[in-house]
Amino acid sequence: MVSIISAIIVLGVLIFVHELGHFLFAKLFGVGVEKFSLGFGTKVVGFKRGETEYLISAFPLGGYVKMVGEGGDVELSEEEKARSFAAKPPLQRIAIVAAGPVFNLLFAWIAFIAVFMIGVPSVTTKIGEVVKDKPAAQAGIKAEDVVTAINGRSVDRWDEFAKEIAEGAGKPVSVQVKRGDAVHSFTMTPETRTAKNLFGENVTTPVIGVVAAGDVVIDRFGPVDALLKGSVQSWNVVKLTVLSLVKLVERTVPLDTVGGPIMIAKMAGQQAAAGGASFIAFMALLSVNLGILNLLPVPILDGGHLFFFFIELVTGRPVSQKTREVAQQVGLVLLVGLMLLAFYNDIARYFVGQG
Template identity: 25%
Template sequence: MDLLYFALLCSVLIFVHELGHFVWAKIFGVKVLTFSIGFGPKVLRFRGRETEYCVGLLPLGGFVKMLEENRQEPVLPEDRKRTFEAQALWKRVIIVIAGPAMNILFPVLLYFSVFVGETRFSPPTVGFVLPGHPAEGKLTPGDRVLEVDGERISTFAELARIIGESPGKELRLKVFRNNEHVEVVVVPEEKVVRKPLDIVEKVGEIGIKPSRPAAVVGISRPDSPAYRAGLRTFDLVTEVRGRPVKTFADLETALSENHGETVPVTYLRPVKVPRAFGGLADMAVYESGVAALTPEASGHGDLESRTGLESADLYVFDVAEGSAEWNADMRPGDRIVEVDQAVVTAWATFLERLLVAPDRPHMVTWLRGGVKKSGTILLRREDWIDEYGQHRPRYFVRASNWSPVVPEAYVEHASLLPFALRSALDETYDVIRFIVVGIVRIVEGKVSISTLGGPITVYDVVGEEGSKGVSYFVWAMAVISINLGLVNLLPIPVLDGGHLLFFLFEAVSRRPLPLRVREIASLVGLLVLFALMGVAFKNDVERRWDVIQGQLRELVD
């Protein structure tokens, strides 16, 4: 099956490339003698009016043979104006560049086919507002954003795109809240995103997430009504007095008017099962239960003050033994309170405070059984070489929380075709930029040439993505197509970029380069290409050998 995927990908991409040359040659009246896909023995061949169409057994290349003066074949007098050389320079440039251009533009169609097939979109409903970000105090969970600067939106993806493109720009949001329309003005803060190959992007962010927290509770006070009723931190409440509860907001609503009345609360409690399935995994299973909760009768405070229940977002669910967090005496069930004496109100804020200065120790304060504890934590650092050969530090917070969310009901996209086209263009641009930057980094020596991949790598990638489904295969085909187009534009004789280089000399000197010079340059280009292919093949073999060694070690262990 992998071989079938590989053959299909190569055949399609080569066909698209050669079709670009072929179509524009025909448009300009150049006589095309042969249009061939694949090398080796011909498995299919037929002749049109003046062109022979062939399919070779090996789908690893192709060519469009045009009538040329310098070839061995004789040129009839009536065909002299139809040779490739007889065309104006700009026409020859278009014919040559059409092949790589087709490989670069074809992914737009591929990505479009993937995006247009999307049927599940999250609505533009605010699920969670991160403290300390521009949306705090302006948007609230449950807000439905209808318009941004007068532009109507129907999905959270559209909202995120507009915000991401608008760092530092004032945005006017039309919001549906409590059965009425309100206008909210928010200015996205600028966030620097560092990507591989030292690519830096500046995007806007206001601190919202699309899904609301599930009704997972935290209990910090052992003297609270919730604790006395038998509820514990990380219990997932499913019903209150027989009424279904999904989100933490539902739980707050169900208990909002209760002051002293005992109600049954149904919950699911995660119980950890270490080394389950013979040590293959650590997991947790739910145990169900019912608690008789009696909120405090006096006062009109919030849910936490009346019952002792709050969101489990700030509670530690797991701590790696032997980690800096563990050695500082942090344990599962602890509630994070402060970092460096600054109060934190969300787990995301806790992580932000640690990662803003990851190389220095941080004083963390937490609650355990209502008692404050604190310790100093230095994040674990790992220096590693990424897949592009660049050295990078990576920092790990070895404590984690458990705060599942409840997705909103999916909606249809109001303008699916424009969305798919825009997304396809954006994705194509991102891949082109990434590949171009990668080539530049290799030339600069910042990225190892060992990152080059050859046909074995392509075979592995295509097989792996193809096994996941059609959309993954199409995605891989798009990336490889762009690679093929850009590589063909490199100024190496025998590649299309080499021909464009010859045309540049012709444009400057007002006459074509001598045939002998082009022949020698093509020979040198061929040697360079063989050398690059040799390096890529060597890298492929080394990667495959590393994989085999890893599999053997797993079998031995």
């Protein structure tokens, strides 16, 4: 039940943010908005304010903003035509459509900044295990030692320590540790280890043969540091998301890693149980994914519409209605296929046990 409620909150917030981008920019450019809906299909609840009806609809995996002139063959008055989406110049239509994905990316950026201000868990440099016959053991490092510096640079978090080893490219390193009240220095040459990275590819990295004790502290940052770290984290997640899509197309990442609403619900429940910062970070991660996916030049997605508008901007004339209709049908088939794949993977992963 917690997972379902958490998933509803996550999807509701992200869909609202996305549609709010379209809505605000439509209003900015004088486009009439008839409906603002969270969800598709049958109206569950709603109210009307001004010309806009605000709805929550039955099918929660999406939402829409219906602007004047969109859908149906209703005859428009001259005033309505002037306030329709189609009557606006290409640059304004591009801004309205792009605002949805951009708002998702902005939401993720703000969320990551908030996470760093709330506090993020970090592993200290206390060593829990020294692997026998590896460089660290041969040099004399012991379990319970706390790494304080590497190559003269102070470190107090495990990720900093691991990064220094990895960036050393296998060259000899000097490791300073605190053992009780004493400080000791050791010099060793890392050995290489081949392991699979996040995408299942074999990568070779230098290691010295130590395992973190797993002591965790919560690091909280002031607004300026949180802004910097949140910005870096946002950019890193954007790059990782784009790279993941490329790897998926290349089939480096298998298709069975694609997840759907069941996986989102399960992960949302886990992150909610882990605490507020984890839950917000999970929303930020999904928001980046939603923003990037919607910018793909696939008909029916925002990116597909943007593609046609850019063609119009360059050529000076809109893409023909017939071409757009065919493209929309192709895009719908691709989108339905992706959704079916996600549902299949979810069922195999959580109910059949094949994932």
